[in-house]
Amino acid sequence: TEKTKVIVPVHLYGQSCEMEYIINLAKKYDLKIVEDNAQAIGSVYTFLNGEKKYTGTIGDIGTTSFYPAKNLGCYGDGGAIFTNNDGLAEKIRMIVNHGENKRYHHKIIGCNSRLDSIQAVILNIKLKYLDDYNSTRRIMADNYNKAFQNINNLQTPIEIDNSTHVYHQYTLKVLNGKRNELKEYLHKNGIPTMIYYPVPLYKQEAFKEYVPNNYYLENTEELSKNVISLPIHTEIENSSQDFIIEKVLNFFK
Template sequence: MNIPMLDLSDQYKKLKNEIIESLDEVMSSSQFILGGNVKKIESDIAVFSNVNNGIGVANGSDAIHIALQAAGVKEGDEVITTAFTFFATGGAIVRAGANPKYVDIDPITFNIDPNKIEEVITDKTKAIIPVHLYGQMADMEAIKAIADKYNLIVIEDAAQAIGAKQNGKRVGELGTAATYSFFPTKNLGAYGDAGMIVTDNDDLAEEARVIRVHGSKPKYYHHVLGYNSRLDEMQAAILNVKFPHLEDWSNMRRKHAKTYTQLLNEKLSHIIQTPIVKEGNHHVFHQYTLRVPKRDELQAYLKEQGISTMVYYPMPLHIQPVFKELGYKDGDLPETEKAAKEAISLPMYPELPVEHQEYIVDKIMEFYL
């Protein structure tokens, strides 16, 4: 077999006519920037997130950066986050002029450990960025309690977790704002870069709208230093076609995750750790990620068998060369560093055939047994 991590071809075949029609409407209208398609997807995603505002931007990285700036984070501030995440999280903090303060993760969920947050809070701390990794929300109730105690901003990095919930609350409801990525591989993906900020804070939302258009309001009158970071009409049109299917796709991912877990735990529960969903969490399984011994050897073996896998993420942010001036070293975040050596993600997408899952699990068992 040849099993990819992600195959978008079946999804496109089913939506092809709608997508082509929607793109033709955009091109015929000659309205390419911040038009009706952007307004619609902004409104729909805001409603979906149970908040008042959606602000479409160029990508998920900009969404974090702009949300921080719009919330008042500035040079010299400190922002607490996890080092077990994609580079954009830490990069956005630095681009906003602040310094990242990395804390360790909960080994069960791979998400930031709220019990580690208070010990790094200083008088320079302005915000916390929890990352809802792999599709499961961090412990937002505990994080919000800490933020309220110290009057801190909370920006949820939900690039991998659109639609995730915790005790009935969706991403975006418990933080000051949340940010989404619509990179093509995401649960709701465009056909290029795209992102969004969602928030109930009207002042933050308005500031973000100004920042995304070079800081101008009205046009050609610039009161803040902004950026050219707009969700364009063509990507918004594609998202508008795909968005009504998001919940079904998420349910299919959850079904595939259940299948993986049942098959793997039948024979390998004493060797590997399958994903654990914390009580009260609604996991949307952007990735299905295992903890395994001999991770690199397993990945090489599965590649030989035609199975694609990914390691998210092999080098945590606190020891990335670009952040060496922050002074972190190996051993500072032991759970994070352990996860970076053990985590491996298996193929996961809504149309994943069960036969592929069975083959993948058979080959994993061959490796270990």
Template sequence: MKNTIQMVDLRGQYLRIKEEIDAALLDAVQGTAYINGPQVKLFAQSLQEYNNVKSAVTCANGTDALQIAMMGLGFKPGDEVIVPAFTYIATVEVIALLGLVPKFIDVKEDTFELDYSKLEGLISNKTVAIITVHLFGQCSNMEAILSVARKYNIAVIEDTAQAMGAEYLFQDGSRAFAGTIGDVGTTSFFPSKNLGCFGDGGALMTQSSTLGDKLYIIANHGQRKKYYHETIGVNSRLDTIQAAILQVKIKYLDEYTEARRAVAQKYDLCLSNIAGLILPEKAQYSTHVYNQYTCRVENGRRDELKAYLLEQGIPSMIYYPIPVHLQKAYLSYGYKEGDFPVSEKLCKEVISFPIHTEMEVEEQDFIIKNIVHFFTHG
């Protein structure tokens, strides 16, 4: 079993649908429309239909998607954007690149989402947006966030890179997919995502056709018609080959989600009574698609567990070891240790176990057996 377990089995997933993927790749290569080929438009339409959204715009990667969203919403240097301190760096990176000011907010210890109870205390006359991150595979409390955003007339951007296919459950019983509820949703098609391509890729979604048109133009050098530039834009395009791959894989997204949920359910069942290990909390207002299965290890034993599992040939990941406000690149904003205690605590406790669509029963049993052994015999 050693050295065979992976965090994500991309090869196994490819082999399962190899014939379809190979045919799509060959068609794209033989068509020679490597930039903005017909597959790009077709996939954008499929993404739009799957998520029941008015506009879906593809781009080069998830980081670009965040930048294009902020450009499309018209933010200006000096504007303030509220963003979680516990997130991947890309969420904050583009804020700094555009000359905006990140206003960090702590997160909730159980669901890892931004602590919406603290939002109003951070809003000033310079605040233009809230970026909420649907971390690890489930939605943030969108109704609570939107309530504050509407009160102060500020935008909401959903970073949906880890939650494609998750559904938000409104109090009135209705549902909507992650990334389709705020002003703009952004996502990534990085290979390890639930819907991943064979390189980089990203997209934006919005329920505003007008904003969607603007985002499309910005992503394409600010032009609707070639050589006629309406606005300042960027060069951020989803490759035709990647679009061809995604057009095949989006048909399997629901199947992938169910496979991940089955793995998570078994982890839940077998690890639920271990003292010192806190399993992922499922929010009552969201389904979970488990881009990661992220637990917390108490009593300062997280790194010890990680090292023990590695000795057994079991990989694990730490998302994330340092909160954004303590990263060297962002110290100039004036935050210090202790400002966001929950985020700082989580960075010392979180660990993600292998979870993917091709997980074999024997592999997961081996992982579970060793986790249990660590806590009962360590």
């Protein structure tokens, strides 16, 4: 609409959105792009001209999360904002530090959102291992894909051609309407799973006043009812993944 100022592409589960299309759309309507790269740090997007860029560095601003469960996580809460715009960088630095442009001089309204030194040290050490972490996740995802490729009622993750996938989540789509039964079955066998996400964003109470009563997003609703994410992280032993695979296969026999 005429009120639209920004496009916020969310690089969900570990791979990039179609950024070429989004950039062209932003240029057409004179919009800014703020990437949500919380789940895809380390993923690389390839443009039609062959240029490659890391997700989170493509738009006007990129954001990421250092929550402990992320591919690059600290030991508490943390995050980062990336930009190549010097003016934006200066303003962001003020916002995250109480709006100060110098000590005790508050130029704008801000907040306390500084990354503490302990978390910064941890991230500085872990950063050099990020490619290894992501490689391990891809190997695990490949194991899952090979095991589940012949199950008619399961759709494994689809990797788009122009993005690498770092598998922050390994998310399946259950096609026979038995997602909840699968989740319960795996829970009984000691296997944790997650639903990302059980409540569609447009149905959140916080947005109630902005969404028409008859608003319905068919694809969003379908995915919310059918997706399930299996355990995937760098510390899972092969025997544990084999056990997870075995139980999923047993459920669909």
